[in-house]
Amino acid sequence: MSLKYAKKSQVVLFTILAAIKACNIVFVAYMIKIMLNVASSGSHDYMHLVRLAILTGLGQLCFMASNFVYETVKMTIVRDVNMVFKRANLTYLVDQGNPDIKNGLSLLTNDLKQIETNRVNAQLDMILQGLTFIGAISFAFYSSWQMTVVFVVAMIVPALIQMITSSVITKKSKIWAAKNAIYTQNVSDSLNGAQSAKLYNVQEDIVSRAINAARNMENALRKMSLTQAWALELIYSAAELFCFIIPCTIGGILMMQGQLEVGTLVMMVDLAMNFITPVVTLFNEFNQVKSTVPMWEKTKKALNYTFKHNKHIPGDFEGMQIRDLSYVTHKDKKRIFENVNLDVQPGEKVLLMAPSGWGKTTLLRLMLGLKKPKNGEIIINRKNVSGNWEKAHNFYSYVNQKPFMFDDTLRFNITLGRKVSDKELQAAIKEAGLEDLVKEHGLDSNVGEGGNNLSGGQIQRVEIARALLSQRPILLADEATSALDPNLSLAIHKTLLENPKIAVIEVAHKISEKEKSMFDKIVHLDKHRIETKM
Structure with missing residues (x-):
């Protein structure tokens, strides 16, 4: 896991702040339940509703302040982990001294940015979404275990779709990584060879060579991104059908039978959005992490590499x-x-x-x-x-x-x-x-x-x-x-x-x-x- 290269204290603090952020969802859902139940009870105690609204607003301000700190800690972790990766990769590449630098350039520029976006950020988001899921589903189970079971069973379909699409995304990402390395080398060649190109009036040919490599790289990136987008669309469509429409229909029947209050149903739908959406997001984040596997394998090699500081100066030279x-x-x-x-x-x-x-x-x-x-x-x-x-x-x-x-x-x-x-x-x-x-x-x-x-x-x-x-x-x-x-x-x-x-x-x-x-x-x-x- 990429986050093991962050400071433990920062990860612990982030987890605490993420847990507070996750509680925000439960807090709002609970306050909505109370306010709707008060409104539908036939009471005309308007001040009660106003007091509940003020309490909800004050709570949101506190959560907002906590979220500012959450974002600060998150960005600090991303920066620190990125610096560990950059130092490790640069140390490894310099110590290896490979004259073929295209893979090294690609790794230190595009690949590490992909790792930052699709791995480090994704894993941090997975912590948040995981805590959000635990908080939401726990409170939902407490409020109505029957409806919670319906929603949970409905999540099986999006999970199956994620499992099917994951291997395809990994394969596409490997192709993109290879094309990106070729493109990086072509750009380097074009800039380093600019004087020769100008001398022999072949600037257009040199540019065309790099553009062809760029086109191949962009096409590979398009296919990878398109596969990710289609997978996400399938997951969301399945989630809407199996995790909202069907459970809400069942909830409506229970409400008609008097087994469920309107406030509880609305709260359950709101909570469901916040324990189903995190799961869908977790699936998407997992696919994002899978897309970085080829780049991550290179970085792992650098992280596990032991650099030997051999600065020994020989004694007298005898021949x-x-x-x-x-x-x-x-x-x-x-x-x-x-x-x-x-x-x-x-x-x-x-x-x-x-x-x-x-x-x-x-x-x-x-x-x-x-x-x-x-x-x-x-x-x-x-x-x-x-x-x-x-x-x-x-x-x-x-x-x-x-x-x-x-x-x-x-x-x-x-x-x-x-x-x-x-x-x-x-x-x-x-x-x-x-x-x-x-x-x-x-x-x-x-x-x-x-x-x-x-x-x-x-x-x-x-x-x-x-x-x-x-x-x-x-x-x-x-x-x-x-x-x-x-x-x-x-x-x-x-x-x-x-x-x-x-x-x-x-x-x-x-x-x-x-x-x-x-x-x-x-x-x-x-x-x-x-x-x-x-």
Whole structure:
């Protein structure tokens, strides 16, 4: 149940307030009974009726004040539960690091809103409707058990309809969830690819692609909503026939026979509306909850996920050895490379060269422990860390060809939210060559979406500052300067390779001779040949 993620004290308070709200219905029905019985008794005591009306009005004011608090507590619970779900899902998705983000975007936007509306709110309403049903039927049974039994038996038909329609709604909701994920990805693609679309004059084609996905999503949503609406209509129609018309006819006969007062009959009808309508509403709310099953399964996975805070900084780096490493893809069993051997000493600068498509990036991912080799092993500090992300990744920092920039401040993009001392931050800024940028714009300047307020070289230096700030002994560089001009590439390499504190392993397929001379050794992966500095 979603509400177990709310504060227990808030749920208890909500339940108490819901019980008070449910009593409002019984109070009004009872006062109507008394007033009608007084009116139909032949008495002309008008002041008695006025006093009853004033008492009813004062009671309603008290219930209204309680209902204000009820709504406040309800909205607080919805907010708090939503924040738990958002944190859990975001933590899970970020920790998984899946490059296919369409399902994650869909979950964090549309799916969570569906869970809020059709699950959290629905379950809160089910508490209210359940208490309303208990209060109304209890008082009705006290007033006339015969009529109460008639009304209760009549509720069987709406219940059967709900049971039949529930599985259909669940099936429709699964289809909608899948179509919604595709639509979300298409919108993301359209916005991210807008410049390419504009360049090649294909804006209409790109928009049409997203609109087709939107149409499929909306059609699936329409079918799901239509099924819910039809189910509700069937339930209400059955309730009106079996729960009002037939019982009221029986009540009229009892009244004609003198077994029922007019006030009691009207009260019973009013109460019946408030113990039949809650049941019908409960059926509808149950169907709403069922419609969120696909989204809820994803959220449950995130809620049950244990995030490991692995912030361990390795001690002294004593060296890394790669022995007879080979890799075969899991999907098509394609051999990427084999018999790779490499030794890296502390502070050593190693260039790995091979043609495009050889598998250089795959080799780096093996070092990080993201992939598991077919054969061979990777040893750090005399321990085998092959395929073990938890043991391996804290030894490495990583510089990408296209580093990701958050739409946030320069400070956040360097620290990534980590708490570091000003001394550590300034040292990383100086070593990465960012002093001029910080002096000109300040650490609290926004880098823009994708770092569009920075140049390519500045983005690379921010990535280097991140790496240096992590204080990890090995820096992996994946074609880090291939998109930069020669002068800037040389400047970046000087920053990376003149730092004696870290070992650098860079993969590249094209690099200048001057830059090559800055490495301690060059490994030609495709030829199994090593050049060392003389």
